[in-house]
Amino acid sequence: MVHGTLDSWVQEMDQLVRAHGLTPLPTEFHLVSDEDIYTLSSYFVPGRYRHWTHGERYWMAKQRDEQGMGRIYELVVNGDPALAYLLDKNADAYNVLVIGHVLGHTDFFARNQYLSQVRRPNIGMWFREHAEWLEDLHRQRSFSRVEKLIDAAHTLAQLIDPYYRAPEFLRVPEKENNPRQQKSFDWVRELYESKSLDSGDDASYVPTFKIWPYTQDVLALVADYGHLADEERAALRMLREEMLYFQPQARTKFMNEGWATFWHVRLIREFSQWDDQDHIEAMRMHALVTQSRNFFNPYYFGWTLWELLYEMHGLETCFQIVADQTDVQWINQWITPELVRIAQNKNVWPLERPIDPEDSSKGTEYYPAEDLMHDVQQVFQPDTPEIFVEQIDAQSHRLDLIYHGDRPLHKEYTQDVLNAIAYLWGGDVMLTSAHKIWYGNEADWRRRA
């Protein structure tokens, strides 16, 4: 039996954590029902806007739990204060472990430079405002119009860029004027001279071509210059803000989960308000969460990597990494053949690999450390094509995108995304690549089921 109350557990955990030198964000703990945790874990934040993809995740979470295929134990929101939700039907011992885990997360939130840059105060209110705006939009426009708007915005999620700034439109350089002519025909020149660009004046809004700086952020561009109603612009900007909020979390997922696991392991060793039986229960849960059947389980992989780094470089280095890096940097900089060899000797990382991944009956062979390192780094390589906005033609309202890569783009999906962009842009959209030129078709997106 676990002694004390939720308050006293949190208090003790907090003391333990601070003794280790962690500085978690102030954290609010909530005990919620399973129904609520399904909702929270599928929307990620309380009060977030409605969408069918969230409904899908909700359903999956519910199904998985009901079939005993896996339960969601906790949800933490990167806010100030951070919000943590614990499942009330869990055994007390589990929730004690989860408290430790959560404090690991909130410490990570507090340290990591990318996670500290996002908006954090009143986080629940912020998402709720967005949800209400979209809800109003549902009422003002039609439900399907807004559904398509959100769907279209979602297709552009991976192109958003926190450093986007509105492009400066570069006009095509005019012909050099002949200075002699200028002198004698000044009044003629004035007649024909194009006026300087004035954004407030529609008549002087001349077609412009190249845009600068180069940007990937089609969503921001479309929200600024697409043919949309002002409410829709605002809605797109809100969606983009939310994507920006979640982007660093997605990029530090393995570090973050690993860090929290690294700390809950230590914290449950030190926690005092329980019997041995509860400690064993908590260890069982830890074993369940870090099942190494799948090596790339973020809990397991992240945890073992942090343990190794702690052993090899000490805690201070770990704090430094948490503060500075993302998953990709972490993997590329710190996984060395030496580290992999130690991991293999400790038998925490696989020492053998199947000879033929297709056919397990052929047995296994030795997994060389260099290969394992290479494979791990391969998995974390970003696998999304880089699309850039090349030019905007203001007069014919055309948007040209360009893809310089040599791997061909997905046939159907690229067409769908182009249609989505055309739907938001309200004009011609073109994507040029070495293999194919795509044209967006607005009507196809509208017609889409």
Added chain:
Amino acid sequence: MDLYDHKGELDRRWYLKKLSQAIKARLPELITQEAVMGSAPDKRIRIAVRKLEEPDFRYQPRNAQGQGSGYGSGQDGDDDVVWIEMTTEEIMDLLLEDLKLPRLDDKPRGVLHGEEDRYDDVANKGPWANIDKRRSLYQAAKEGRDYLKEDDLRYRTWRTYPKPVTAAVITLVRDASGSMDESKRYLSKSAAWWLVQWIRRQYRYAEIRYFLHTTVPVEVDEKDFFNREITGGTAILSTYQTILQLWDHDFPHDEWNRYLLHFSDGDIWSDYGRELIELIRTLLSTSSLLGYFEVEGHKGVSPLWSLFRKSAEVNGRFHAAMRMAKIDSREHILPAIRTVIDGHDT
């Protein structure tokens, strides 16, 4: 803490609505399975449907087989699949709800019901546009007021009346001759089963008549139609004669829409006479549809197929009542039904 009541549940339904399109695409693979066929209408069936994905910019997968129709062979792991439970009834609704009997004309003494809305009722609640001013004022006047209160308002509303408009008889004929082997029987029975289910759902008051035929026709009931087997040669003249007699006796042309649906492998003696062609033409001109399903017929053109072609073509134009489709495997059943009932070309 309010977590927005049951938002997750609402969005789950939204998602389900989007999925139903995907389910519809998946269903034709399932429909001839014994699980669906012949089961009770409220039996629940589990279907695996690939999760809906939002498109984004991504690379073309390197392996060629990754493309496909979107429904993998189950190699993708359980995470990509949603299990959906539906009743047989819901499945049939999804598949057949938009089918309509072709060339269904109004007949004076019909029993098939249309519906008619008549604004002849009064309600206390309703849309403002439907306020019945006279009655509302009357309510106020009854109490001696010259202004209206919320309670006085009366709204015009409608009631739905059944309106008998038409009548239909559907005659199903199944070839039970010796050339119909096990798989042909299976296919023709499945197709007939779907048709009967659909008719039952959409046209409750339609008459259905069943015939088996070899060289002679046998009128049977539904149970026998699906279960009884007889053997013999194949001739359709006598069958059509019998049906025409039955029709003319019980279901005269001017009071009934008459439908004939024939399942056969098309293997008949090819020395049919002039008489048969004339008979088919008579059938065509007095019925709404002569639908012919050829089950695992000849590779080329079967005698019966060419006979129908020949009979239906008058002055170079194909008779609108004549529709034919081939069923070579289970996947063809639904498209064939659609071809015949909807009249799209295969």
